[in-house]
Amino acid sequence: xxDPTPEAEPTDPVPTEGHLRMTLPVGLGLFPLGxxxxxxxxxAGLSWWWATxxxxxxxxxxxxxxxxxxxxTGVPLAQVALSTLLVNSRHVFxxxxxxxxxxxxxVGKAYATFALTDEAYAVTTSPxxxxxxxxxxIGVQVFFQLCWVGGATLxxxxxxxxxxxxxxxxxxxxxxxxxxxxxxxxxxxxDRLTAAVAIVCAAVALAxxxxxxxxxAFAGFTAVQVWRARRDPIAIPPESTGPTAPAAGPGEVPS
Amino acid sequence: MNPVAIAAVVAVASxxxxxxxxxxxxxxxxxxxxxxxxxxxxTMPLGIMIILTIYTVSGIEVTGENLITYGAGIAVTAxxxxxxxxxxxxxxxxxAVHMLLVAWLG
Numbered sequence: 001x002x003d004p005t006p007e008a009e010p011t012d013p014v015p016t017e018g019h020l021r022m023t024l025p026v027g028l029g030l031f032p033l034g035x036x037x038x039x040x041x042x043x044a045g046l047s048w049w050w051a052t053x054x055x056x057x058x059x060x061x062x063x064x065x066x067x068x069x070x071x072x073t074g075v076p077l078a079q080v081a082l083s084t085l086l087v088n089s090r091h092v093f094x095x096x097x098x099x100x101x102x103x104x105x106x107v108g109k110a111y112a113t114f115a116l117t118d119e120a121y122a123v124t125t126s127p128x129x130x131x132x133x134x135x136x137x138i139g140v141q142v143f144f145q146l147c148w149v150g151g152a153t154l155x156x157x158x159x160x161x162x163x164x165x166x167x168x169x170x171x172x173x174x175x176x177x178x179x180x181x182x183x184x185x186x187x188x189x190x191d192r193l194t195a196a197v198a199i200v201c202a203a204v205a206l207a208x209x210x211x212x213x214x215x216x217a218f219a220g221f222t223a224v225q226v227w228r229a230r231r232d233p234i235a236i237p238p239e240s241t242g243p244t245a246p247a248a249g250p251g252e253v254p255s
Numbered sequence: 256m257n258p259v260a261i262a263a264v265v266a267v268a269s270x271x272x273x274x275x276x277x278x279x280x281x282x283x284x285x286x287x288x289x290x291x292x293x294x295x296x297x298t299m300p301l302g303i304m305i306i307l308t309i310y311t312v313s314g315i316e317v318t319g320e321n322l323i324t325y326g327a328g329i330a331v332t333a334x335x336x337x338x339x340x341x342x343x344x345x346x347x348x349x350x351a352v353h354m355l356l357v358a359w360l361g
Contacts, residue, residue: 071261077264094279175308180345182308189297241325
């Protein structure tokens with residue numbers, strides 16, 4: 001939509017070298033995590049194909065791990081909705097810099113937003129991704145989802161033929177995932193006070209109600225962060241100046 | 256387990272997740288210049304990941320065995336990530352260490 005002239009469209013839809021350099025490792029990282037998710041689905045007592053259904057239709061890595069437990073224990077749908085809102089509320093901020101304006105067509109935009117995972121966001125808002133075409137952005141997202149769905153399905157199939165009582169502790173993969181994401185977030189932007197606020201909020205929430213730890217901790221954390229931002233604004237380079245300009249500056253670190 | 260109930264979980268989670276990913280593009284367009292949102296976008300991820308990490312271990316009992324298996328798993332995961340910065344290796348090796356200790360101590 002930004003480039004109506006066909007000759008302006010690169011003739012080569014295959015990702016460039018730099019493009020591949022970022023995409024392949026992330027996709028290959030999704031695959032084993034998908035394997036762990038698939039094995040967890042079967043371990044929890046669900047049929048293997050639920051792994052395919054979850055990873056295709058929900059497609060939100062960390063939330064899916066939580067959903068399996070909820071689906072098995074049969075929690076109320078309201079709690080599923082609340083947990084989804086809270087766990088995935090971070091995606092709200094992705095709209096600020098994901099290059100959706102470079103994606104063509106209604107179907108393309110619909111899929112681009114549907115598949116806007118942490119990984120897709122991180123890769124497509126990198127400096128070298130600012131010149132990607134619609135096909136390249138969608139291609140990366142499809143590749144990521146194939147890695148995830150493929151891993152989940154294979155993990156579930158393997159899990160249904162292997163002795164899974166040997167696999168106690170597999171759900172630790174989720175803890176490990178969040179530890180890694182926290183380290184990467186701290187690497188992007190070291191901030192001890194924010195880390196301390198989060199730990200205190202989680203501890204207070206745990207003391208109030210372990211069952212409702214997430215909503216209480218997220219609400220408290222967000223409130224404190226808004227208060228801190230209002231009281232002590234930090235200088236942030238302005239975002240794009242228009243709806244069609246690249247949203248992320250070339251030096252911006254994806255989160 | 257009732258497949259309809261599980262399908263309902265999938266449908267609810269999917270619809271809300273998509274909504275959270277898609278709707279802000281319309282809602283936030285006028286707010287791209289908001290300094291408050293820009294600051295939140297920078298500071299939120301670290302805290303959210305820390306809270307999620309704590310949530311995943313909040314249900315375990317405080318026993319010597321759990322302290323060892325979870326502590327070692329987290330330490331190995333974090334050390335590998337700080338050292339090699341290879342997401343899948345950190346997660347796989349950390350999880351393997353945790354599972355081996357669970358099998359060994361259990």
